[in-house]
Amino acid sequence: MQLDKIVAVIEAARADGRDVLLENEGLEILVALGIAVPAHLKISGVAEAHDIRPAALPSNDAVVKVLSPDIQHKSEAGGIAFVPNDRTAITEAVRKMERDFADSDVRGFIIAERISYDASLGGEILMGIRWTDDFGPVVSCGAGGVHTEFVAANLKPGREIAIATPADLAADALHPWLDRLAVTRLMTNSYGGQTPRVDRQGLVDVITKFARLAQAAFPHHLTELEVNPFVVSSGRLLALDVLARCPRRKTQPIVGRPLHKLRNLLQPRSIAIVGVSERLNPGHIILNNLIREGFDTRRVFIVKPGSESIAGCRCYPDVAALPERVDLLVLSVAAAQVPDLLGDVIAAEKAESVIVIPGGLEEKSGSEAIVGRMRAALDRSRASDWGGPVINGGNSMGIRSQPGRCDTTFIPGHKLHPRESPTLPLALISQSGAFIVAKSSKLGFRWRYAISIGNQMDLTIGDYLTYLKDDTAIEVYAVYAEGFKPLDGMRFLEAAKSITAEGRTVILYRGGRRPEGAAASASHTAAIAGDYVVCRELAKNAGVIVAETTADFEDLVSLYARLGPRKVAGRRLGAISNAGFECVSIADHLGGFELATLSQPTRAGLSALLREYRLEGVVDVRNPVDITPIMPDAPYEEAVRLVLRDDNVDVALIGCVPLTGALQTLAPGAGHDEDVFREDSIAHRLIRLKEEEVSKPWVVVVDGGPLYDPMARLLEDHGIPTFRTADRALRLLNTFCNREDRP
Secondary structure, X not given: OOHHHHHHHHHHHHHOOOOEOOHHHHHHHHHHHOOOOOOEEEEOOHHHHOOOOHHHOOOOEEXXXXXXXXXXXXXXXOOEEEEEOOHHHHHHHHHHHHHHOOOOOOOEEEEEEOOOOOOOOOOEEEEEEEEEOOOEEEEEEEEOHHHHHHHHHHOOOOOOEEEEOHHHOOHHHHHHHHHOOHHHHHHHOOEOOEOOOOOHHHHHHHHHHHHHHHHHHOOOOOOEEEEEEEEEEOOEEEEOOEEEEOOOOOOOOOOOOOHHHHHHHHOOOOEEEEOOXXXXXXXHHHHHHHHHOOOOHHHEEEEOOOOOEEOOEXXXXXXXXXXXXXXXXXXXXXXXXXXXXXXXXXXXXXXOEEEEOOOOXXXXXXXXXXXXXXXXXXXXXXXXXXXXXXXXXXXXXXXEEOOOOEEOOOOOHHHOOOXXXXXXXXXXXXXXXXXXXXXXXXXXXXXXXXXXXXXOOOOOHHHHHHHHOOOOOOOEEEEEEOOOOOOHHHHHHHHHHHHHHOOOEEEEEEOOOOOHHHHOOOOHHHHHOOHHHHHHHHHHHOOOEEOOOHHHHHHHHHHHHXXXXXXXXXXXXXXXXXXXXXXXXXXXXXXXXXXXXXXXHHHHHHHHHHHHOOOOOOOOOOOOEEOOOOOOHHHHHHHHHHHHOOOOOOEEEEEEOOOOOOOOOOOOOOOOOOOOOOOOOHHHHHHHHHHHOOOOOEEXXXXXXXXXXXXXXXXXXXXXXXXXXXXHHHHHHHHHHOOOOOO
């Protein structure tokens, strides 16, 4: 790569007042990068067309293209013509374009050789680099030419376009990256007896050059470079059309935050609250939650003039009067009060961390001045020897920290879940406080950390994941993100890679799936790979589990949390159910599983159970095992035990359609004598089996209506992943078992 020549081309365009490069300039960049392009020449207009020597172009036909910063897509605008390679035809084509684009800023014309190639699917690819504010430079590859939009709209997500950061494109990662993409497999593999259109190494070489350019030239020199299409001609890749942009202004460096102070926020030794009323307002709820969690009331200080104490906690007239610099200050006040209070905190150096509860900051027009004052005060503190506080929020619901024995949310504890709910080794990082509340309530367990980060005016998603990745007590990191701050997506990916490399799990739901990238660019890569697609693909590259729906997010978090570090030995599935339709559904939705061949001892044991209950003439022993609705609790348990202990079974699914009268599946109630909470119920029998069988992953399906919610909740509360349909269970269990980097 001749970077000096590339920079010279870009600087010439900048000197001309342009941030869009002309196509001839883009071709110069490709040549300096070592990319093959058609033979071509540039002319200013008709006058120079008369001097063209057709022999300079090694083809019978020529391609005439208009050059204008106003015309990005020449085909759609009529700015490209295919003509015979003779002086007269070329001159007439140039003359016509001069008339057609008389009102445009035309800077000349390209006259290029016409390349012969196979334009069917697999004969053209698109390749591009663009700068993204959250992830930095990303490299994209997909179907090119006329197939671009069609393939993007109709292929399975993840197969339509491959996206990576330059760091993802190490030599050992390039081939798996290309194999995910349908068009590159068509281009480099043999199909129907035809030889590959291009040698795979040639494609790898081009991608490697793009990755190097992304690292060397983005964003200071370029913000976008796209070739659409690359075509295969005489066994090599040629770039036919190129679009390039340079930045209008220099990027600003990202100022780091003192992340060591997250310890003060997540495990505070002292807390001050501003905004506590004598009545039950949000500040008072926060105080009540701290007391409920067992935080030492002697280390809780309340800023409230005119009061001596509230709920046994000492009051002080203002921030400056606090008796010490606290680890954590919670501001539960109106948004307009925050800048002055934050200024007081910084001036008196009274807090190592701050949670800003109120909304309206950075969300509503008119708050810009308030936010500006906050940022100015924070910047001044960061420049001091002290380093200032770290700030969570604004528009934060607060945090819940099991290690810190603190709950600074303004949601009453009784609104979430019972105190005896188990605390699992999970961290939830969410831009939405309501998301935390909703998922905590539905999932029915406590998190090691539940962090509502709000607007990320200071601390970001990447900050929290970077800090918490070293907490080995966390097995699953669940993240709800609506957007990343500048380059914070890159920090998120770096932390996620570190976590997943250790066999732990990061689950992401990306909200706010607006096509921002497409609106900001004229390129096809941005149009077909907007912000969400880029985030999805880069996260997957980092080993992150990406949930497509919030329902999937809930179930995946539950599945990973409750199965924990269980190893996946293989893809042989053992399944058992008391309903024929469920057995059929299991067989229909295997995904990446194969039905295990049950061992002879297992088959013999199951046959004995069927004979005991006179079912041998009703069903045969096969996988999935159908034990019919007649089988009661005790033999049902034994049948499940046989399947789980079979050495031929790697993963198991236990189906229980609970409406049968043979099983105790109902909570106590009128009209029946069942009790799912009794020790001899099928639910408690499965719970005991969980303690016996801890090596291989298995899940339960309770396919029934609301009457059976208590049974499902009982199983989940004892750590058994429980689904309500077999097909959903198998789809998400496939996700769990498909993690290639699990230990």
